[in-house]
Every structure is written in C-alpha cells, then in structure tokens.
Amino acid sequence: MSVGLDTTLNRNDELLHASVGAEECVMMSIEAGSYYGLNAVGSRIWELLESPKTVGQLCRQICEEFEVDAQTCEAAVVIFVDDLIKNRIVHAAES
Amino acid sequence: MMSEPAKIIWLASFPKSGNTWFRILLANLAAGEAGPSDINDLYEQGGSACNRWEFESLTMLDSALLSYDEIDCLRPLVYEAMTAEAVGQRWVKVHDAYTITPSGEPLFGRGLSCAAVYVVRDPRDVAVSLAFHHSTTLDAAVRLVNSPDGVYCESRDGQDRQLRQRLAGWSGHVTSWLDQTEVPVHVVRYEDLLAAPARHFAAALKFAARPATEAEIERAVRFADFAELQRQENEKGFMERISRTTPFFRSGRAEGWREMLSAEQVAAIERCNGAVMARLGYGLETTCRRTA
Amino acid sequence: MSSAVFKRSPMYHYFISGLHVSSELELRGAIPREPRGETDDVSIRRGSVPLALDGATATGPTWDLAGDIFLLRVPRLIRFRIEAGRDIVFETEPGFADCDAAGFVLGTAFGILLHQRGSLVLHGSAVAKDGRSIAICGYSGAGKSTLAAALCGDGCSFVADDICVVGLDGRQRPMILPDGRHLKLWKESIDHLGLAERRGRAVRESFAKYYVDPPDPHAQPSPLSAVYVLREARPSLKEGVERLSLPDAMRTLDHEAYRPRFRAKLQPRPQTMAHVAAVLSRAKVFRLVRPRGFEHLQDTVAAVQAHWDSLG
Numbered sequence A: 001m002s003v004g005l006d007t008t009l010n011r012n013d014e015l016l017h018a019s020v021g022a023e024e025c026v027m028m029s030i031e032a033g034s035y036y037g038l039n040a041v042g043s044r045i046w047e048l049l050e051s052p053k054t055v056g057q058l059c060r061q062i063c064e065e066f067e068v069d070a071q072t073c074e075a076a077v078v079i080f081v082d083d084l085i086k087n088r089i090v091h092a093a094e095s
Numbered sequence B: 001m002m003s004e005p006a007k008i009i010w011l012a013s014f015p016k017s018g019n020t021w022f023r024i025l026l027a028n029l030a031a032g033e034a035g036p037s038d039i040n041d042l043y044e045q046g047g048s049a050c051n052r053w054e055f056e057s058l059t060m061l062d063s064a065l066l067s068y069d070e071i072d073c074l075r076p077l078v079y080e081a082m083t084a085e086a087v088g089q090r091w092v093k094v095h096d097a098y099t100i101t102p103s104g105e106p107l108f109g110r111g112l113s114c115a116a117v118y119v120v121r122d123p124r125d126v127a128v129s130l131a132f133h134h135s136t137t138l139d140a141a142v143r144l145v146n147s148p149d150g151v152y153c154e155s156r157d158g159q160d161r162q163l164r165q166r167l168a169g170w171s172g173h174v175t176s177w178l179d180q181t182e183v184p185v186h187v188v189r190y191e192d193l194l195a196a197p198a199r200h201f202a203a204a205l206k207f208a209a210r211p212a213t214e215a216e217i218e219r220a221v222r223f224a225d226f227a228e229l230q231r232q233e234n235e236k237g238f239m240e241r242i243s244r245t246t247p248f249f250r251s252g253r254a255e256g257w258r259e260m261l262s263a264e265q266v267a268a269i270e271r272c273n274g275a276v277m278a279r280l281g282y283g284l285e286t287t288c289r290r291t292a
Numbered sequence C: 001m002s003s004a005v006f007k008r009s010p011m012y013h014y015f016i017s018g019l020h021v022s023s024e025l026e027l028r029g030a031i032p033r034e035p036r037g038e039t040d041d042v043s044i045r046r047g048s049v050p051l052a053l054d055g056a057t058a059t060g061p062t063w064d065l066a067g068d069i070f071l072l073r074v075p076r077l078i079r080f081r082i083e084a085g086r087d088i089v090f091e092t093e094p095g096f097a098d099c100d101a102a103g104f105v106l107g108t109a110f111g112i113l114l115h116q117r118g119s120l121v122l123h124g125s126a127v128a129k130d131g132r133s134i135a136i137c138g139y140s141g142a143g144k145s146t147l148a149a150a151l152c153g154d155g156c157s158f159v160a161d162d163i164c165v166v167g168l169d170g171r172q173r174p175m176i177l178p179d180g181r182h183l184k185l186w187k188e189s190i191d192h193l194g195l196a197e198r199r200g201r202a203v204r205e206s207f208a209k210y211y212v213d214p215p216d217p218h219a220q221p222s223p224l225s226a227v228y229v230l231r232e233a234r235p236s237l238k239e240g241v242e243r244l245s246l247p248d249a250m251r252t253l254d255h256e257a258y259r260p261r262f263r264a265k266l267q268p269r270p271q272t273m274a275h276v277a278a279v280l281s282r283a284k285v286f287r288l289v290r291p292r293g294f295e296h297l298q299d300t301v302a303a304v305q306a307h308w309d310s311l312g
Helices: A040-048 A055-065 A070-086 B019-031 B052-059 B068-085 B123-134 B138-146 B169-179 B190-195 B197-207 B214-223 B226-236 B263-279 C098-116 C144-152 C187-193 C246-255 C260-266 C269-282 C294-310
Strands: A008-011 A016-020 A024-029 A034-038 A090-092 B008-012 B090-094 B114-120 B185-189 C012-016 C019-023 C042-046 C063-066 C069-074 C078-083 C087-092 C120-129 C132-137 C157-160 C163-168 C174-176 C183-186 C199-202 C209-212 C222-232 C240-243 C284-290
Touching: A008 A070, A016 C269, A024 A040, A024 C246, A024 C269, A034 A040, A034 C246, A040 A055, A040 A070, A055 A070, A070 A090, B008 B019, B008 B068, B019 B090, B019 B114, B019 B197, B019 B214, B019 B226, B052 B068, B052 C260, B114 B169, B114 B190, B114 B197, B123 B138, B123 B169, B123 B263, B138 B169, B138 B263, B169 B185, B169 B263, B185 B190, B185 B197, B190 B197, B197 B214, C069 C098, C078 C098, C087 C098, C098 C120, C098 C163, C098 C260, C120 C144, C120 C222, C120 C269, C132 C144, C132 C163, C144 C157, C144 C183, C144 C187, C144 C294, C157 C163, C163 C269, C174 C269, C183 C187, C187 C209, C187 C294, C222 C246, C222 C269, C222 C294, C246 C269, C246 C284, C260 C269, C284 C294
Parallel strands: B008 B090, B008 B114, B114 B185, C019 C042, C042 C087, C132 C222, C222 C284
Antiparallel strands: A008 A090, A016 A024, A024 A034, C012 C019, C063 C069, C069 C078, C078 C087, C120 C132, C120 C157, C120 C163, C163 C174, C174 C222, C183 C209, C199 C209, C240 C284
C-alpha cells in the first residue's frame, strides 16, 4: 500500500545518522545491526523530516529545490517514502 | 529433551559429516521465506566455535601472540561469554572433539544452558568426502579419519583463518562427544537424515526445544534438498568450497565409499574405528582377525 | 648501603601512532626515538596490577572496565591496567620474559589506550606514496602485512602495520598517523620478500613471526585516499576490486575497527559514526579479492598500484 499525499511522516528517532560529504547521509540501526545510505534527495527528505511533514509538503519542497517537474517528483518521492517506511527509517503517523 | 531452551547448541561433527547441510536446514527454517535461502547468504547463522575474529573480539587479545595451547586455555571463558551474550538460541558449528584444555577445563566451558546436537556419518564416506574437499589423496584422508592426533588448522608458519581444532580421529571424536557428561547431547546420523529428513530434523529440534511446526519443518527440508543446493552452487558458487575441481555439494548420498575406497583403505578405517562404528549401527566389511 | 641497590630503570622512548611514549619496557617492535624535554603523552611502567577491578561496569572473559580504567588479563603471562588513554601499567607472571611482553604492550594494550583517547583505530596496515596513503584491512591472517611489505618493495613508504590510526586534521580530512612500529611478518613472507636482513627478533620466543625493520618508514601523517579490504578469491568470490556502497562501507569500517566491541563500549556511537562518516566523505572503501599464494603477490601489488593511481 503506497502512502498518500496527506500521510504525515515521522522520523525513526532511534536511528543514528551522519552526513557524508555535501550530499549523502548514512544511517544505522544499532538494534537491527543494519546500515542505510541515502543519496542527495533522500538526505534532503530526512533533513526536512526533522519535524513531521506530509508527503505532499515534501514533494513541494523537493520539487522547488531540485530541477524536476511536479508529476515526476511526486511519483519518485512516493516510491522513495514507501521504501523508507519499509526499512523503518520513517513512520507513517496514524491519522 | 531440554526443559528450557538452551542458549547455545553446539552443532558438533567430525568434518564432512553433514554439518553444513544441517545448518542450511536451520537457516531455511529460521528464514521462513517463500523460497529456498541463498546458500551464500544464510539467515541467522550462529557462526562457528573457531572463528578467530570472535575470539579476538571477546578476549581483546591478538591471537597471533598466543600458542595453540594458550588459546585453548582461554576458549572455555570465551564460550561462557558467548553463552551469556547469546540472544535467543544460537546454534554454533563445531568440528573440535570434546577435549580438556591443558589447564584441565572442558574446552567448551562449564556453561550451563548449553546442549549439543552431534551429527555423525559413516567414516568411510567421510574419508572420501575429505579427499575431494581438500584435494588430497584418499590415503591422506584415511589417515585423518584414523589418527588420534588429527587436527585442523595447525600451521606452523602461518596463521590459519580459524583456531586450531583437535579432531582426535573419527572414533575419538564420536566418543568424546557422546560419552561426556557436562552437556546433554542428541545424536543424528547423516544417513538417517538422508533417508527421513523431516523426522530426524524434527527430533533434533525437539531435543533443543526449538519450536517448529510440521509444515515449517517440511518446507525447510524441501528448500534444503540436495538437488537445490547443487543447483545453487552450480549457478553462483558456494563460499565454503575450497576445491577447484569438485563442487562442495558433490554427491549427498550414503555408501558412496564402496565405489571409491580400496579394500585396504576400508580395512584400515575399520581396524581403527570398528568398535564405534558398530556402536552407531554401521555395518563392517572386515571382521577382526587375530594375529598369529 | 650500596648505590647499586638504587638503580633507575632505563627509559625507552618512542613515537607511536602520533603519541610520545616513554616506557620502562624495551619495545622491540617499535622504532626508538630520542627523548624530548617535555612530558610524554603515554607512559608504560611495570607495577602491581590487580586481578579484577572494583566497580567494573562491564566485564569479559579476560577483562574488566571501570570508567576510564581497563584491566586486561592474559592468563599465566601478563596483566595490564590501562588508564585514561595515558598510562599503561603491566605486571608479568613469573617465567614470562619481558621481550615477549612487548608484543602485548604494543598491540593489544596500546590499541585499547588509543580507543580511550577517542581515536578511530583500524585493524590493518597502511602505506603511502606521493603524499597520500591507503589502508589495507581484513581478518587476521588475510595477508595485510605481507601485501603492505610488498608494496613497500614497489615504491611505497611504510606507514603502519596492525594498528592503523585514522585522525582528522583541521579540515576534517582523514589522515593516517605513522605508527612507529615494525612490520610483523611470518618467516615465509620474510623469505619470499627478501627481507631477511631486516628481520629482528620473534614477536614471541619460538613463534615463526618476526619484527621486520621497515625500509622507509613514513614520518608524517598522510591523507587517506582509500581503504582496501582484503579477501581471498574463491570459486564463489571472483578476483577484482569493487567499490563498496556507502552503507556497506560504513558497516565494513565498523567491522574492521580494532576491537570493535570494546570501541562500542567506550566511545558513544554517534561520535564514532560521525568520525567514520568524515572518513567516508574523503576516502573510498573497496573490496580487493585476490588469489592467495606468494606466486600471485606481485600481480596483486600491480593491481593495487594501478587502482590507486586511477583514483586521482
């Protein structure tokens, strides 16, 4: 089940994270012993989720900052967010 | 049967007796996936008792500065620490015989909360499998099966990846595990596992108080089927294989030794191991001859 | 009273992993230095060491940890009390020779001390050329030291063996600090590399592993370009050099740390993570798979040199 534009997202605060270079970011779950790497877009999404945001808000922000049209952006962000949720990097808040 | 699940199960066997196959069964059981696990990426592997990295990690010591005997004297403490740290039930591969260290302690410590599942195989088939795996002659393999001083990983001028393991010869190995009284032990014959895998796998799991439904066991058995393992190895290789010429999953059957060993080799194995072979239900070819 | 009773122990001086060290024990595996006038960073003294630490917050089969004091026991051989990244006190058991103690001091004890100082310590060797360095990591016995020595025979200068400290300079660039130690090589490697003349004493009496005086030790910290993790080629693992993805690189550097479990107990996770992330910002991590055996060593050297050159 994909997220909708109105879904609010929260960071998983148990994850440790650190930026690598100007654009990338690496994360670790001590409990699960897993490591994740986020590229430029992913790192920016993580940064934006310092406070909870809806998927729609993320799309608008990403669209502004990166050179991409709204439709492509939305499709890509949704896929991305689904993946983040699957890997427990972010949670979808109960509405 | 254990009243409470042991934290560590020593999955012990003389080399080439089916240890890897058993671990693949366990991994498929634990993974609970819709298809067979990748043999090169098995889920929840409990590791081995001879992993040098783990030894160094727990002791903080550089094992290259310690003699084999000094390392053995530390191993009981290491295994007790491993037991204390284990989350859930951990099955650990062991090829060592159950020995006593130079300081008089059982190698595997006095850890409460341990048990052993001992996998045993006809030593004649073991010899054949050893020769193929290590690319040695059958005579050399027979010597390892027969020799009470047999060891794995005891280089004099280099460092083996694993810690030194005393094998004690096939019968020495078997009796050391079966006759010790520190650790409860359950025996599985490779040949029985081959003939009725679900039944014998289930019995071992029950001994270890490792919960598993009939369906889960049956699925694990199916996913660890020898033909499947061969198929995977053929496709992507298998990391435990060391022979350049022979696959790890080579034949997976019993009594293949009849086609490979000479009469002298069979007699040599039976001379050294006959009593224990008989104890475990392996029929002998040769009968005892009194020398004049 | 005869003045002979009041003999001072001689002091030996070294510069190890960027630290000025004074030691009552001669450390045959380290390169001696002239004493300097000021206080040293690290002192190594013989003394009385208890069997256990009161108030230990963590214990292991051979060690106790209480705050910034670490106690290490090597049964029947030697005990250490390592404090605050500054002092190592050792006590040997009767019959254990001082010259054999040095190996434990330089390796294990010093590695722990470095962790107490908050350093990022890798279990590996390092070599430098053209003002930059690479680290070679891998499991014990993988062939890191032999490869490092072979690279030194091919134009590189020696930086570190076994314990490799990666510091960050003022601009957060990762730098490997010269470790001031000798190489440790098995006799087979020494013979094959033609280093018999530089062979020193055995790391422990009757072991076939020896200290080898490095021919061209690098004196300065040098920027780290890459970490190569050494693996043996197998039927299921093909030869070659492969760049690791970011998460795999981080996992690898955590795994290749010197005594990772200890580091985790001693240094807060976010701190080590930030440090490793800073390393990954500038240095790439590769997996180097190569066939074992001396007959392949020169090919491996050539492959590493070529790959390193290609990094730019």
